[in-house]
Amino acid sequence: MNSTDRDPKAPLLAMRDVDKHFQGAQALRRASLEVHAGETMALVGQNGAGKSTLIKVLTGAYHRDSGSIRFDGGEIDFASPQAAQNGGVSTIYQEINLIPQRSVAENILLGREFKRFGLLDWRRINQEAARLLGRFKIDIDVTRPLAHYSTAIQQMTAIARAVSFKSKLVIMDEPTSSLDEREVAVLFEVIRQLRAEGVAVIFVSHKLDELYEICDRVTIMRDGRTVRVGAMAEIDKVSLVSAMIGRELSSARERSTGFRDGKAGAGAEVLDVNGLGVGFRVKNVRVSVRAGEIVGLAGLLGSGRTETARAVFGADVAEAGEMRIAGERARPREPSEAIALGVGFCSEDRKLEGIVPDMSVAENLTLGVLPKLTRYGVVDEAERRRIVERFIQRLSIKTSSPEQKIRELSGGNQQKVLLARWLCANPKLLILDEPTRGIDVGAKAEIQALIRELADQGLGVLMISSELDEVVEGGDRVFVLSDGRTVAELSHEQATPAAVIAAMAHVEPQGMSQEVGQGASHE
Amino acid sequence: MSDATLIARAPVLVWARRYPALVALLLLFLFDLAFTPHFISWQTLNVNLTQVATIVIVAVGMTLVIATAGIDLSVGSLMAIAGALAPMIFLSSLGVAHPALGVALALIVPVLVAGAFGFFNGWFITRFNVQPIVGTLILFIAGRGIGQVMTNGNLQAFKNPAFQFIGLGRLFGLPVQTLIMLAFIAAAAWMLRRTLFGRQIIAVGGNEKAARLAGVPIARVKRLVYTISGLTAGVAGLIVVAINSSSDANLVGLGMELDAIAAVAVGGTPFTGGQATVVGTLIGALIIQLLRYTLLANGVPDAAALVVKGAIIALAVWSQQQGRAST
Numbered sequence: 001m002n003s004t005d006r007d008p009k010a011p012l013l014a015m016r017d018v019d020k021h022f023q024g025a026q027a028l029r030r031a032s033l034e035v036h037a038g039e040t041m042a043l044v045g046q047n048g049a050g051k052s053t054l055i056k057v058l059t060g061a062y063h064r065d066s067g068s069i070r071f072d073g074g075e076i077d078f079a080s081p082q083a084a085q086n087g088g089v090s091t092i093y094q095e096i097n098l099i100p101q102r103s104v105a106e107n108i109l110l111g112r113e114f115k116r117f118g119l120l121d122w123r124r125i126n127q128e129a130a131r132l133l134g135r136f137k138i139d140i141d142v143t144r145p146l147a148h149y150s151t152a153i154q155q156m157t158a159i160a161r162a163v164s165f166k167s168k169l170v171i172m173d174e175p176t177s178s179l180d181e182r183e184v185a186v187l188f189e190v191i192r193q194l195r196a197e198g199v200a201v202i203f204v205s206h207k208l209d210e211l212y213e214i215c216d217r218v219t220i221m222r223d224g225r226t227v228r229v230g231a232m233a234e235i236d237k238v239s240l241v242s243a244m245i246g247r248e249l250s251s252a253r254e255r256s257t258g259f260r261d262g263k264a265g266a267g268a269e270v271l272d273v274n275g276l277g278v279g280f281r282v283k284n285v286r287v288s289v290r291a292g293e294i295v296g297l298a299g300l301l302g303s304g305r306t307e308t309a310r311a312v313f314g315a316d317v318a319e320a321g322e323m324r325i326a327g328e329r330a331r332p333r334e335p336s337e338a339i340a341l342g343v344g345f346c347s348e349d350r351k352l353e354g355i356v357p358d359m360s361v362a363e364n365l366t367l368g369v370l371p372k373l374t375r376y377g378v379v380d381e382a383e384r385r386r387i388v389e390r391f392i393q394r395l396s397i398k399t400s401s402p403e404q405k406i407r408e409l410s411g412g413n414q415q416k417v418l419l420a421r422w423l424c425a426n427p428k429l430l431i432l433d434e435p436t437r438g439i440d441v442g443a444k445a446e447i448q449a450l451i452r453e454l455a456d457q458g459l460g461v462l463m464i465s466s467e468l469d470e471v472v473e474g475g476d477r478v479f480v481l482s483d484g485r486t487v488a489e490l491s492h493e494q495a496t497p498a499a500v501i502a503a504m505a506h507v508e509p510q511g512m513s514q515e516v517g518q519g520a521s522h523e
Numbered sequence: 524m525s526d527a528t529l530i531a532r533a534p535v536l537v538w539a540r541r542y543p544a545l546v547a548l549l550l551l552f553l554f555d556l557a558f559t560p561h562f563i564s565w566q567t568l569n570v571n572l573t574q575v576a577t578i579v580i581v582a583v584g585m586t587l588v589i590a591t592a593g594i595d596l597s598v599g600s601l602m603a604i605a606g607a608l609a610p611m612i613f614l615s616s617l618g619v620a621h622p623a624l625g626v627a628l629a630l631i632v633p634v635l636v637a638g639a640f641g642f643f644n645g646w647f648i649t650r651f652n653v654q655p656i657v658g659t660l661i662l663f664i665a666g667r668g669i670g671q672v673m674t675n676g677n678l679q680a681f682k683n684p685a686f687q688f689i690g691l692g693r694l695f696g697l698p699v700q701t702l703i704m705l706a707f708i709a710a711a712a713w714m715l716r717r718t719l720f721g722r723q724i725i726a727v728g729g730n731e732k733a734a735r736l737a738g739v740p741i742a743r744v745k746r747l748v749y750t751i752s753g754l755t756a757g758v759a760g761l762i763v764v765a766i767n768s769s770s771d772a773n774l775v776g777l778g779m780e781l782d783a784i785a786a787v788a789v790g791g792t793p794f795t796g797g798q799a800t801v802v803g804t805l806i807g808a809l810i811i812q813l814l815r816y817t818l819l820a821n822g823v824p825d826a827a828a829l830v831v832k833g834a835i836i837a838l839a840v841w842s843q844q845q846g847r848a849s850t
Binding site for chain 2: 352353355357367368374377379
């Protein structure tokens, strides 16, 4: 497969001394990245370290100011991601960029449809798509619209598309962020297969365990520079993280998150849900939260965690079960009703359901509390400014000014603004769906510490997380969902990683749900 | 020297990039100064301000609708309804017996009725979750029919100076409808910036899902926005019949929805929602008006003027994209 005119020992990709600056900011300073054929390279760094910029320079989304990029034996400068794809470099972005209304098959083969007599040959397109997905052990109806399927399937579709380009280099930007463990295992199998075929993979992820499981080497970036390159086996977690954030971690600490133990002694119940049913995803969920505690809600993708949270918040309407919010019986039909009862909710999808991108930090921060700052319909600007300044300071939100557009902030700072959106309304219960997803390590610990601090001050927190460490270390209690049912309630002491995994993987929901669920008497 | 460095050195050009519509208006004005006969006169100013006022008033409501990522096709038809209703009121036996009351009711009731139809638009769109372009198509078609049914399709001619003050009167030397127009612009600009409702409009257009999860009452905001659009259409309908001394439901407000939408587009409010500039809309309407006048005054036929109008919209959209790309 390799070009014959190339030294077999030379790297497939060699980016050297790449500089890139945007108005006023140096995004890359003599950054470098080398990947060999058949190698899986981890690319890590905090948000703003330059990973994304480096990838975009490589794929032609941006153009470098200086430096050299050699790929497959020649100097390259792709004009666009499309050109890069044709040149053998495929990218799977964090946000899936496919067309939800079109069929899975069309999405996989978009732009390369098979034609017969000038017309699309649908039979061949569908066959080919099914074959490509079959490589990932996914057997679905490829003629249905992509939006019909789960995020995980959509992600796999994106990967199948990228791989199908017969690429020599596949870049995966946080490919596992919406996959459950089983799907991650399938993805890793695919990566191993690619490796065996001599395809190089650049794997960007914030999940350290994954890096150690699948990657051969790691390139660590910080402040636009490449600060360390080495074999995964030679760099332990602590030194990897400290290279990323540029300071020595107090390595004596066992825990990997920013959570400390809570001041025990939780208060009155702020949420009590029994026998909750919503659609076909939530069948029989029981969960409760007391003032001053963090309750972790664990479960595989599709177990009904997010759907439970949305029903409590009134974003979707519960169809069955009983719900008490702050002691009152409730079944909110709109978020505004839940908010009036003192509930706040941060969605797992910051971009689609959290921020209003073109509005300022100040406007986003006060979007929820604005009615309370209004007299006769007119906003009290002075009061609003005071609140915004107080929360920017309290959560140390890094923004050039309160008037900066929120879309220009890093993920971690956007999340802080969204937390502040609720905190300034003084809620009794805050529901956090994946509060640290896609956020760099430093900001992550900061947000985790903040959540604990808030709970200590009396807030009840219901926290959904796919990261086991977060649930296990952060949760004063942990509820585990499986297939729309609560299958376990664990105290902080009981909630070891092994115990939570065991509960999540619980294959026979009948037995457990009869112990803890309300609707024990099925037929 | 590259384009970028040239621009960085000349603040005027930076400014020009940010406000392309204003630049276009100025250029057009300079062109008229140089080439259009009798351009500098009260008459010219009056003609243009009178003609543009109704478009701007409707376009203010349209700007708010478009800021929520919606659109309102029904405004022209709602003008026809309001325009048909007003003479029916002051020509009725009650209106003749009590002229002052008749005129007062003729000024208020049609506007409220148009507002109610606007509310129906908003209710229909939010209740059944339909595309605004489809939701308002209903009254675009049916509204003009309602106006014709009300008047049996007849033209109502009238002479009522008290009522016609809104179309023919003057205050402080300016046409009354111009003052009404300026009041609407000022009120809408202030509302968008300073009030809860204004900020909620922008939030709904900027990210509806996020706004809903932050507790913004999406349906209420949208219904209110379409109601306001109906109200502004009602006011514009009254002014048009007052100017004409007659009301013909076949003709009042005909094509107004497109003029208003064009003014919003040229003015720089993006149709994707989440941003709005009513002052921009005013400038957009002025550009279209002045262009029409310029072509007419220089003997260009009306048909050609339409083509130029289309070209201006294309140009406006292009220049806004340039402006956005450079920031």
